[in-house]
Amino acid sequence: MLSLNTNAAALSTQSALANSQKALTTSMTRLGTGYRVNSAMDDAAGLQIATRLNAQTRGMAVAQRNTQNGISLMQTAEGAFSEVTDILQRMKDLATEGANGTASTDDKTAMQSEYDALGRELKNVMDNTSFGGQSLFATGTNAAAVTGGTSTLGKTGGVTFQIGASASETMTTNVSASVAGLTNDGGTLGLASAAYKTTATAATVGTEIGAAATITLLDNALKDVGTVRSALGASSNRLDHVYNNLANMSTNTTAAKGRIMDVDYATETSNMTAKQMLLQAGTSMLKQSGSMSQMVLSLMQ
Known part of the structure; x- marks a missing residue:
C-alpha cells in the first residue's frame, strides 16, 4: 500500500539500522576492551560464574x-x-x-x-x-x-x-x-x-x-x-x-x-565487519525509502 502518512519501509529500515548500530557498538566495545563480557547485560550467568x-x-x-x-x-x-x-x-x-x-x-x-x-x-x-x-x-x-x-x-x-x-x-x-x-x-x-x-x-x-x-x-x-x-x-x-x-x-x-570473559578477536572482528556492512546498507536503504512518497505524488499528476 502506498501512503503519505506512513512510510512502512522507512520505519522497518530505521529499526534494522538501530539494531545494526547497537550490535556494531557492542562489537567495537569488546574489541576495544578485550573482554566479551563488559557488563552483566552481555552475559548475566557468565559474569556470575567468572566472578x-x-x-x-x-x-x-x-x-x-x-x-x-x-x-x-x-x-x-x-x-x-x-x-x-x-x-x-x-x-x-x-x-x-x-x-x-x-x-x-x-x-x-x-x-x-x-x-x-x-x-x-x-x-x-x-x-x-x-x-x-x-x-x-x-x-x-x-x-x-x-x-x-x-x-x-x-x-x-x-x-x-x-x-x-x-x-x-x-x-x-x-x-x-x-x-x-x-x-x-x-x-x-x-x-x-x-x-x-x-x-x-x-x-x-x-x-x-x-x-x-x-x-x-x-x-x-x-x-x-x-x-x-x-x-x-x-x-x-x-x-x-x-x-x-x-x-x-x-x-x-x-x-x-x-x-x-575474554573476547575471541577472530570471531568478533568478523561480526564487526558484518555489522558495518549492514549499517552502511541500512543507511543507503533509509535514503531510498524516501522515494516511496515520490511514487504517491506521481500518481496524482
Whole structure:
C-alpha cells in the first residue's frame, strides 16, 4: 500500500539500522576492551560464574605466596638447626677427646674454654634466629607457650598456614613439644652446656668422667635436633606439593575464566565487519525509502 502518512519501509529500515548500530557498538566495545563480557547485560550467568572463578584464582595466588613464605620460615629454622648440629658435633668431638686419659690439664682447660664458647653460641642461635621479626625458638621460659613464651615454633598448637582460597584449607605444623624439649633450660641443649643454661649443669669436658657423661648428653641433643629437623623438612616438602597443586588449579581456573570473559578477536572482528556492512546498507536503504512518497505524488499528476 502506498501512503503519505506512513512510510512502512522507512520505519522497518530505521529499526534494522538501530539494531545494526547497537550490535556494531557492542562489537567495537569488546574489541576495544578485550573482554566479551563488559557488563552483566552481555552475559548475566557468565559474569556470575567468572566472578566466582576470579575470586578462587586470586585466593589461590595469595595461598601460593603463603606456602612460599611458610617454606622460607621453615628453611630459616632448618638453617639454624643445621648450624646447631655442627656446633654439637664439635662439642662431642671435644667431649670425646676430653674423656681420653692422654689429655693434660692444660689441654682440658683449653677444651673446656672452647666447649663453653660453643655453648654460648648455641644460646645465641636459639635466642636470635627470627623470621619477619618474630623469634622462631627462644630459650628458657620463652621457648614454648606452655610456659608463657611467644616463639613461633614453640607456641602451643603450632603454626597454621592458609594454603587455599577457602577458610577450611589450612595446614598446621606443630613441633612445639619437640622445640621446648630441646631449647628450654631443662631441655637437652641446656643439659649439655652450662654456658647455654644460666644455672650450673653437670656437663663438662674438664674431667674424664664428666666428659664421658657429656658424650651421652650430646647424643641426646643431636637426636632431638634431628627430630625437629625431620618434622620441619616433612612440612616443607608438603608445602612444596601444595604450591605445585595450587599452580595447576590456578592455571586451569584462569583458563576457564578467560573462556567466559575474554573476547575471541577472530570471531568478533568478523561480526564487526558484518555489522558495518549492514549499517552502511541500512543507511543507503533509509535514503531510498524516501522515494516511496515520490511514487504517491506521481500518481496524482
